Amino acid sequence: MKPFQAVRVSERVYWVGAVDWRVRDFHGYSTSRGSTYNAFLVEADRLTLVDTVKAPFLDEMMQRISSVCDPSKIDVIVSNHSEMDHTGALPDTVEMVKPSEVYASKMGVDALAAHFHWDREVKAVSSGDRLDLGGAVLHFIETRMLHWPDSMVAYLPEDRLLFSQDGFGMHLASTERFDDLLPMALLEEEARKYYANILMPFSGLVEKLVRDIAGMELEIDVLCPDHGPVWRKNVQWIIDKWNTWASKPKIPRGLVIYDTMWGSTGKMARAVAEGMLHKGVESKVFPLRATHISDVASELLEASALVVGSPTLNGRIFPSVAECLNYLGGLKPKGLVGAAFGSYGWSGESVKELNGILEKMKVHLVSGGFSVKYVPKDDDLEKCFELGAAVAGELLRESG
Numbered sequence: 521m522k523p524f525q526a527v528r529v530s531e532r533v534y535w536v537g538a539v540d541w542r543v544r545d546f547h548g549y550s551t552s553r554g555s556t557y558n559a560f561l562v563e564a565d566r567l568t569l570v571d572t573v574k575a576p577f578l579d580e581m582m583q584r585i586s587s588v589c590d591p592s593k594i595d596v597i598v599s600n601h602s603e604m605d606h607t608g609a610l611p612d613t614v615e616m617v618k619p620s621e622v623y624a625s626k627m628g629v630d631a632l633a634a635h636f637h638w639d640r641e642v643k644a645v646s647s648g649d650r651l652d653l654g655g656a657v658l659h660f661i662e663t664r665m666l667h668w669p670d671s672m673v674a675y676l677p678e679d680r681l682l683f684s685q686d687g688f689g690m691h692l693a694s695t696e697r698f699d700d701l702l703p704m705a706l707l708e709e710e711a712r713k714y715y716a717n718i719l720m721p722f723s724g725l726v727e728k729l730v731r732d733i734a735g736m737e738l739e740i741d742v743l744c745p746d747h748g749p750v751w752r753k754n755v756q757w758i759i760d761k762w763n764t765w766a767s768k769p770k771i772p773r774g775l776v777i778y779d780t781m782w783g784s785t786g787k788m789a790r791a792v793a794e795g796m797l798h799k800g801v802e803s804k805v806f807p808l809r810a811t812h813i814s815d816v817a818s819e820l821l822e823a824s825a826l827v828v829g830s831p832t833l834n835g836r837i838f839p840s841v842a843e844c845l846n847y848l849g850g851l852k853p854k855g856l857v858g859a860a861f862g863s864y865g866w867s868g869e870s871v872k873e874l875n876g877i878l879e880k881m882k883v884h885l886v887s888g889g890f891s892v893k894y895v896p897k898d899d900d901l902e903k904c905f906e907l908g909a910a911v912a913g914e915l916l917r918e919s920g
């Protein structure tokens with residue numbers, strides 16, 4: 521048997537994607553376990569390819585397709601999302617198989633044109649449109665800004681299967697193709713990280729999507745995202761998880777992030793965390809030069825407090841702290857209580873600058889923060905402990 525076989529995921533559908541064991545950086549997101557680019561082949565009278573793969577994986581996808589059919593027999597290609605991890609191989613695929621029709625959302629048509637500057641006709645579909653493939657009908661649902669303007673999903677009622685593009689996915693390379701063949705703790709960790717880093721800013725739209733799916737009463741036995749495993753056992757579990765993350769329930773958990781030059785701000789960070797714990801609030805402490813920002817985002821998703829520490833360096837906050845807050849601010853986390861702290865040598869601007877950034881992020885600050893000249897004394901560390909306790913107290917009060 522040749523390598524790179526297609527994998528059947530339902531009566532009419534094969535997985536024909538690619539596994540990227542090597543990728544460790546996905547436009548700034550740390551993909552420490554690699555990823556997959558999932559493409560799917562629908563066996564109907566009109567043979568249909570749903571999404572493609574990142575450009576370097578064209579050969580792998582074509583070999584998987586060839587394991588079950590002659591690729592030139594593909595009649596239709598559907599592009600649910602124009603980002604290059606799913607369309608990088610699209611122009612070459614179109615060139616090789618010469619499909620009769622290529623479909624995308626209206627925004628997708630524009631996005632594909634802007635990416636590839638091609639004269640290929642791409643037909644636009646909208647929510648509610650159906651495409652009869654002969655023996656199977658694709659139902660399209662636009663999911664604008666989940667997470668790009670062009671995003672859409674396609675439902676195949678004959679197999680009770682939803683092609684959900686990035687939705688309900690994760691960056692996880694594996695030899696297994698299905699959720700029930702992988703540990704749930706691993707799936708939860710990677711799904712949470714994916715949601716936090718890609719979907720957090722669009723949580724209101726995620727809630728609406730989950731409501732819409734429920735309202736349409738779609739029966740989904742198989743959920744096919746464009747990254748990670750196909751869901752066939754825990755479909756409702758991952759939908760419920762997304763709904764929970766989108767609605768941001770108040771979990772009494774804190775996050776203390778900091779950087780330090782000579783250990784003073786680091787010592788303060790540990791005292792702040794002790795103060796939170798004293799009030800019964802568990803917190804995690806992350807030194808930012810030793811922690812990737814996408815891992816901080818993953819932890820922030822389920823946290824209700826964000827306390828930030830930075831030394832003053834050349835009149836500003838430390839670069840790693842600035843980078844992290846710039847990233848977290850873009851993710852628009854909601855409902856956070858927090859505070860700032862730091863050490864300084866002579867000018868001491870860091871706490872004031874941190875307060876301004878946290879206020880812009882709509883973090884509810886419990887105080888004006890606390891700063892220490894050079895090295896904290898015992899009573900300074902007690903004040904850091906009290907700062908952590910104050911944050912925890914407010915968090916618990918707001919959590920009810």
Ligand code: FEO
Nearest residue numbers: 601603605686746
């Ligand atoms: Fe997996 Fe938004 O691309």
